[in-house]
Amino acid sequence: MTEPYxxxxxxxxxxATVEGERKFVRIRDIGHPDLLRVDTGRADCDISVTEFLIGLLAISMGPTDNYDWPRRFETPPSPDEIAAAIKPFAHALVLDGDGPRFFQDFEDLELRNDAAREPIASLFLETPAGHFVKEGTVSALSRRGTALALIALQTGAPAGGRGHRTSLRGGGPSTTLVIPRIESKAPTLWQLLWANVPEGLKIAPEDAAKVIPWLAPTRTSHNDEITTPAHTHFAQAFFGMPRRIRLTFTPGNGERCAVTGDTDDVIVMSYxxxxxxxxxxxxxxRHPLSPYYKSKDKEVGDVWLPLHFKAAGVSYRDWIGLTLKSKPADETSRPADIVAAFLKRAADIDLDVTQPNSVGLLAAGYAMDKMKPLDFTEAMLPLISTGNEDRDYHLAGCATAMVQAAEAASQLLLAALKTALYTDKKKAQPESSKAPLAAARARFWADTENPFYDTLRDLAAEAPDDADAKVYVEAKEAWREDIRNAALAIFDDLAPIDAPDSPDLKNIVNARSLLFYGLEGALIRKALGLAPPEKAEKKNKANGTRRKAA
Incomplete structure (x- = not known):
């Protein structure tokens, strides 16, 4: 038997390294300036492993005062410092052997008659436990690859059938990571990790079992017994273990790992x-790296739940809830706690968050359909701030109004296109019409994305103190023109009046007219909080006076 791994x-x-290479390093090496990011070959594993490292740093060497965080950001710890910090938790980082096993059940489940054996492919979200695994997919993992897959599963476990619990934030949760750019350069791996390490989570080694669940017998849930921070420790948010798993290790025979591509003397084919x-x-x-939204579900009440992406791709429609806090009275979503924490820290490393592209936000997570993952989303968003909480409230309010106006404009556009292109209202809308309309909607949001961010960057630079300041009114008026022009351009491309195969020309003209006046009308202005349009005056022929049109 080999030594424990x-x-x-x-x-x-x-x-990934600055030279464009991919290599394997020890945890103690993560402060090296040539390392850029975790690079497992799978985006979901990249995010989950990054989260795990952030959590490990938080409990072992997290910042203890206002000087500790900027000092370590600017001067990364040496390998010996990192090794010394994680040494008290080394017993929690053993993948195999007779003692506690990394992200695995405390009990030897192979001794239980009611245990089920699963192929190793079932560790991945796309092949949940209990589902048929196609031949020729993942058949073997090295110990490296198994550790990566295990972290990803326990961090984002979806519903897996009766009794197979979801992760602490539900299946395929969303994560946001602050990306600082010092002198417009991409951060090193250390800077990325340390920028996202929460304060106040450093623990004493004797408290490890409260934070790291595999160091103690599992808190089971046969009768729906719950596990909350009151039962354990808040830092367990980084180390949640909903699935009871024990890996089965066998001698390797030259098999290549399906994740890392390496070979290993010991492999895992099942668990x-x-x-x-x-x-x-x-x-x-409340996971420090996840955004939350206020639930209106009558069954659970008025509570905050972790946000999950509903579809592939993250656009500026989602930006406010991921980046800026609204006034408490207006809150329906909250950015991850780490976002506000970093905005307060930034000045300590002389990073001016009001400058364009000084800091970004990586948003990532699965779009799920119950147990089934639809797609994994990664998006780099700008983190725009005035550097002042009250002014950020005003910025968030303006951004919210802009998104609401854009949503109204997109609905007007789709309605106009339906009228112009699908003239037979007696028949159900043809299936073939859905794709062009979906494409039109997607193009509208894409075409208006840059103007949206440009507008907010300009507002952040001016940082007005008053939410009703003239600069906000002017910005909203300019935005109204942006979304109007974008919607009309898309309509004209998809429903041109001079195309030889155009449907009823009258329908196209009428639909465009309705779209134009809708975009100019009260609906958009109301969404933006602008005064309604002035009503045209008509001459009253009866008495020679002028009156406003009804």
């Missing part, structure tokens, strides 16, 4: 699992 000492972590692991009610936890 310890993630505290083995070079198991795949990273044993039991249901009813820890049950984490999402509304009782």
């Amino acid at each position: 310890s993630l505290a000492v083995e070079p198991w972590l795949p990273v 044993v699992t039991r249901p009813y692991g820890a049950y984490y009610p999402s509304h009782t936890w």
